[in-house]
Amino acid sequence: MAVQVTENTPTVALGPAAALSCRECGQRFPLGPIFACQECFGPLEVAYDLPSGDPESLRKQIEAGPDNIWRYAPLLPVPADVADKPNLNPGFTKLVKADRLAAELGVTGGLYVKDDSGNPTHSFKDRVVAIAVEAARAFGFTTLSCSSTGNLAGAVGAAARRAGFQSCVFIPHDLEAGKVVMAAVYGGDLVGIEGNYDDVNRFCSELIGDPLGEGWGFVNVNLRPYYGEGSKTLAYEICEQLGWRLPDQIVIPIASGSQLTKIDKGLKELIALGLVEDKPYKIFGAQAEGCSPVSTAFKAGHDVVRPQKPKTIAKSLAIGNPADGPYVLDIARRTGGAVDDVDDEQVVDAIKLLARTEGIFAETAGGVTVGVTKKLIEQGVLDPSLTTVVLNTGDGLKTLDAVAPTSGPTATIRPDLDAFRAAGLAR
Secondary structure (H helix, E strand, C coil), X not given: CCCCCCCCCCCCCCCCEEEEEECCCCCEECCCCCCECCCCCCEEEEEECCCCCCHHHHHHHHHCCCCCHHHHHHHCCCCCCHHHCCCCCCCCCEEEECHHHHHHHCCCCCEEXXXXXXXXXXXXXXXXXXXXXXXXXXXXXXXXEEECCCHXXXXXXXXXXHHCCXXXXXXXXCCCHHHHHHHHCCCCEEEEECCCHHHHHHHHHHHHCCHHHCCEEEXXXXXXXXXXXXXXXXXXXXXXXXXXXXXXXXXXXXCCCHHHHHHHXXXXXXXXXXXXXXXXXEEEEEEXXXXXXXXXXXXXXXXXXXXXXXXXCCHHHCCCCCCCHHHHHHHHHHHCCCEEEECHHHHHHHHHHHHHHHCCCECHHHHHHHHHHHHHHHCCCCCCCCCEEEEECEEXXXXXHHHHHHCCCCCCCCCCHHHHHHCCCCC
């Protein structure tokens, strides 16, 4: 249930954010803790009064900013003094030029891995939560909450403690042990729900409409329009780290699909502001075969995404009814990209390929992205002669179970040279 926001709703100061706009009918609403249009129930997103003037001055202002997402504060729904407030300061993670992986995949145009495992809780979720925290402050919430497939739970737990909120996060009961521990260690409430992510998300939506949820900011439900904007910083950083230019192709994992749609929004904003040269780019989406509703719709030529019951080792992507699925289809088709999927065995192989070639240990979502990249190159869909960026959205230490059965010591020997020699390990 959406909170009623009217013309009399108090205004809040969230930087260049001017209003909330419906992505379906275009109706605008005052900034508030709402996520659905009160006219057509379409999803809302932040509309801006972005800076105007000399792009070079804005570029220099950004480059002089802190080494985190707050360097882009003039383009985000956050107060101007956001960098001075207690938060986890995520972002500005490494863009790794992956030459050895490129050689394995046959990419000649330049291959890069945007490695978001370097964020404070080791996933890209720190970006979106950081923006949602500022909205929660502005709207006077006292408890920070979410429905999560794991990474978001940890990011909310950590950000809440740092910013002085209470926290209560909800997860499917059968998540990977590493993600459960990481979400619990910050000391907030962590609640396992008997069901999959879609069940958890439905429960949270009910809680928002109940007096029990009074004062609670759900970062990916009633704060979703602001939360989603954090993913735009991936687009900003990639372009800045490429020398203020657009990549030719980007491969992005799909859970709800919000990250992909917001990266596209970020790229379009950079073009509109004159910060990068306008040119065509392609966006590709990656899913696991065991939860591939968007990929299935794309390959069938459908505009409707039919929900699926997830069954995959890539649990962070296991959203059977992705809210932004139809928008992902639109973007992939509009840009000349595609959406595809790989099975669990290919996910594990891709995790090992990235680790072996670049020393980057990705969680299963990263394996999905690299696996789909490999598949699309082999099928001739993704052009290896173009500059390509692949996203790794989380740390492999959180999903050890996926690779543990096929990863272990090369040998176990006595501590003497004869045993070493006998094992054939001498180079």
